[in-house]
Amino acid sequence: MRRVLGVLAGVAAFVALWEGYKAVGNPEGTAVFGVRILPRADDLSMPHLYTVLQRLARPELAGGRPIWRVVLDACLFTLGVTAAGFAAGVVIGFLLAALMQRFRVVERGLLPYVVLSQTVPLVALAPLVAGWSGALSLGPYAWQDWT
Incomplete structure (x- = not known):
């Protein structure tokens, strides 16, 4: 019960902030020294x-699927890609840990790179991986866009 009330309070706070800013916000956004720091509050941008809830029931295109279904399918695709990445990370991490535990020379050779990999933020790596996607292949297998 407490959790449900917390979720409802969070949703109510989000609705109040959204609609409150929509009511009092500048339609062109709030700018400081020429840099927009708050979004536009016009009907197209916000x-x-x-x-928004009414639009979710309408079709994406003429005769297409409803938008809520398109969004759900995209979320499920993202969940699948995330699960595949997690599984690959677990397998690779386990293999590296087992090799590093068993062989001292492997540990001495790989540990600096493992530590270095933990200091680079993922936000910095994502554009690099996206840029490499057309140029990489694993033997005869081309790098797929979803990977």
């Missing part, structure tokens, strides 16, 4: 939440 529609009312009831408009």
Whole structure:
């Protein structure tokens, strides 16, 4: 019960912040020294939440699937890719840990790179991996966009 009330309070706070900023916010956004720090509050950039909920039931294209279904499918695809990445990370991490535990020379050779890999933020690596996607292959297998 307490968790449900917490979720409802969080949703109510989000709705209040969204609609409150929509009511009092500048339609062109708030800028300081020419840099926009708050988003535009016009109907195109920041529609009312009831408009967003109504739009979820409409088809994506003429005769297409409803938008809520398209969003759900995209979320499930992302979940699948994330699960595949997690599984690959677990397998590779386990193999590296077993090799490093068993062979001292492997530990001395790999440990600096393992430590270095933990200091680079993922946000910095994502554009690099996306840029490499067309140029990489694993033997005869081309790097797929989803990987």
